[in-house]
Amino acid sequence: MLLAGEPGVGKSTLLLEVAARVAARDRVLYVSGEESAGQVRLRAERTGGLHDELYLAAESDLESVLGHVDALKPSLLVIDSIQTMSTAGVDGTPGGVTQTRAVTIGLTALAKERGLAVLLVGHVTKDGGIAGPRVLEHVVDVVLQFEGDKHSALRMVRGVKNRFGPADEVGCFELRDSGIVGLPDPSGLFLGRFGHGGDGVQPGTAVTVVMDGRRPLLAEVQALVAGANIPSPRRAVTGLDPSRVPMLLAVVERRGGLKLHDAEVYTATVGGMKITEPAADLAVALAVVSAKRDIALPADLVVLGELGLAGELRRVHGIGRRLAEAARLGFTRAIVPPDSEVGSTGMRITEAASLKQIMDRLR
Template sequence: MTPRTRTVRAGYRCAECGHRTGQWVGRCPACQAWGSLEESAPEAPAPRGRVVAAGAPSAPARRISDVELDSARARPTGVSELDRVLGGGLVPGAVVLLAGEPGVGKSTLLLEVAARAPGRVLYVTGEESAGQVRLRAERTNALRDELYLAAESDLGSIVGHIDALRPDLLIVDSIQTMSTATADGAPGGVTQTRAVTVALTGLAKERGLPVVLVGHVTKDGGIAGPRVLEHLVDVVLSFEGDKHSTLRMVRGVKNRFGPADEVGCFELRDSGIVGMPDPSGLFLDRFDGPPVPGTAVTVVLDGRRPLPAELQALVTGKDIPSPRRAVSGLDNARVAMLLAVLEKRAGVRLHDAEVYAATVGGMRVVEPAADLALALAITSAKRDVALPADVVVLGEIGLAGEVRRVAGVDRRLAEAFRLGFTHALVPPDSGTGPAGMKITEVRDIGAVLDAVR
C-alpha cells in the first residue's frame, strides 16, 4: 500500500522569528513584528507511516562514568569578568553568542579577549576593515603576534582561513553580516543567518574550536534575527550599558556549561575596557560628605552577585495641580505604586508635590527588594530628614504597607558589612546578619523613620 503523504502548500515565513503561516498578514502572529512575512517555497511532502531504517552508529555507547572530561573543561579567556559569566572560560567546541546595542563596546571587549586568550586567535570582521580593527587594537594595546585579522563576509572564505591557520579561537563580528552561497536570501535575513550559524556550529563541534559570534539587538532589546539562533548556540550573553555611563555589564542569558544567572562588570575607558571585580565604587558616593536628605542605600542581587545601589529622591513643591513624576534607572510603575502606598499607609503627602527618583552610577534597579530603600529616600526627601550614613535598607513593600521578606538576605548583608555599613533595616525573620552589624526588623512602612532615629 502506498504510504500517505502530508501536503504542505506554499506559505509565508516571518523574517524575524521564522514563524510560518498559510496566508499573508501584516503582523506576525508569533513575534508581533510588522511587515516581516515573506513568501516561502513549499516544504517537501512528509511521508506517514514509514519506518526509519537503522544505520551504523558513529561510535558505540559508553557508560557515563567512562566519558572523558578533558575535552569539556573550560579554558580561561584571560578576561576574568567574562570567565565569571561563562562559568570558568570557553569550552572547546562551544559556540557563544554575544548580543548588544551598537556602540556599547562588543567589539572592544572581544578584541581584549583576542589579545589575552591563549593560543592562536582568528578575528573575522564583516562590518569593519582590517585597518579599522588595527587602529582600535593600537588604542587598547591589544596587539599580539598570535592574533590574525580577516575582513570577510563569505562563509567559504572563513572556512578557508580556518583550514590555513588552525586557530584555537574564532571570533565572528557580526553574524548578521555573514552569508553563504548554499542558502538563499540577503545577508542578515533569517535563511542566511540560520545557515551560517548552523555551519559554524557544526564546524565548532567537529574540530573542538570555540566560536564567539557577535549579534545585534532590536529596538526592544531582544537579539536581532531568528530566535532559532538562541537554540543553536551553547551560550547567549547580553552586553548592556548606558551610553552616558562608563559601566558595562555582561549578563548570562543561557549557558549549557555553567550558571545562566551570572553577571560581569566592566568599565569602558579611552584605553579600552577593564573588568571590575569590585564595582561598588561606581554605585556609592555618599561617604564624601555629611548625609543628605533623600538618599538611601540598598543591596540588589544581579544574578548571583550582590551589588550596592544608592537611590536618590527629590520632593519639591506644594499644591501643584498637575505635579511631575520623573524616574531614572527605576521602574515607573513600581515608583507610582510606592507613592500611593506612602500616601495611603504612611500619611506622607505626595499627591500635590513633584517627585524625582533616580539611581547613582547608571545602575538599573528593577527588583522589589529595593522598595523599602526607595520609600525611605522619598520620605526622607519629603520630611527633610537625612538617614544615617551607615544604614543599609532591604525589603519589599506590599499594597497594605507591610514589609515582606526578600531572597538572599545573608549575601546582601555580608556585602553591605564589607563596605562599611553597620546598621541594617530588614524585613521580619531575616536572620541575625554578620557579627558587628546592628539588625532592625521593620514590619510596617509607617514606622520606618522611627527605627533609624
C-alpha cells in the same frame, strides 16, 4: 558563544580584548565582516591589543573563513558579526533568515568537530531581542547579552543561556579610551556618597542592596520633594520602575501619614543603575521620607524589603548575601523585614514589620 548587544555598546572592543588575551598563549583568528582590517588594527593599537598570534581577516564569506581556519588552526575564532556572513550554497541575502541560520549551523558544526571555541557577535532588534531567527539561540551553547547606557561608561555582560553552567552570571565592565576594563567591585559606581569628597550624607538618600543575577550590588536611591499646594505636581522617575514608584508614594502617604499629594517628587538612582526588583521598595520610601522631613539617614545604614499596599514589610530572597556585601563595604546597620535569615554578618540588625514603625523611629 553568541554575544548580542546594541550598536556602539562596545562588543567589538570587548572581543578584541578577549582575543588579545587568548593570543598570549594560543593562536586566534578574528574575522571582521563590518570593518576593514585597517580599522580593526587602529582599535587594537589604541587598546594595546596587538599580538603576533592574533590574526585578522576582513571576510564575509563562510568558505573563505573556513580556509583561513584550515591554514592557521586557531584555538579561538571570533566572527564579527554573524549577520554579515554568507555562504554560497544557500540562497538569500547576508543577514537574512536563511543565510544567518545556515552560517550559524555551519560554524557550530565546525566548533564541535574541531574542539574550536567560536565567539559570534549578534545584532539586536529595536526591542532588544537578538536579530535573526530564534534558531540562533537554540543552536549555540552560550548566549550573552552585552548591555550599557550610551550616557554611562558602565557595561554589563549577562548570561542568558549556558549549557555548561549557571545562566545568571553577571560581569561588570567600564568602557574607557584604553578599551574595556573589568570591575571586580562595581558597587562604588552606584554609591554617590563615596569617593567624591562631598559634605557627607544628604537628606533624601537611602542605600539598598540589589541582586543582579547572583551578584549583590549596593545601590543608592535618591529622592527630592519640592513645593507645596501644587495643583498638578510632577512625579519624575529615573532608573526605577515608573509604575511601582507612584504606588510606593501612595503607601508612604496613606500608611505613613506623610503629605505628598500636593508636592513634586523626583526619584532616581546613582550611576545609571536600573532597579526593578521589589527589594528596593523600602529604600525608595525612606529616601522620600528623608527628603520630605529634611532628615538624613545614617551613613552606615542599609535598608532592605518589599512594601505591600497595607504598609507591611515583606521578606526578599538572599538577605544573607546582600548584608554580607554591605558589611564588606563598611555598613554596620541594617533594617530588614521580620524573620529574615540574615546570617552572621557582624552588623546591627533591626527588624521592622511596617513602614510606619520605621518612620516613627526616624523622627
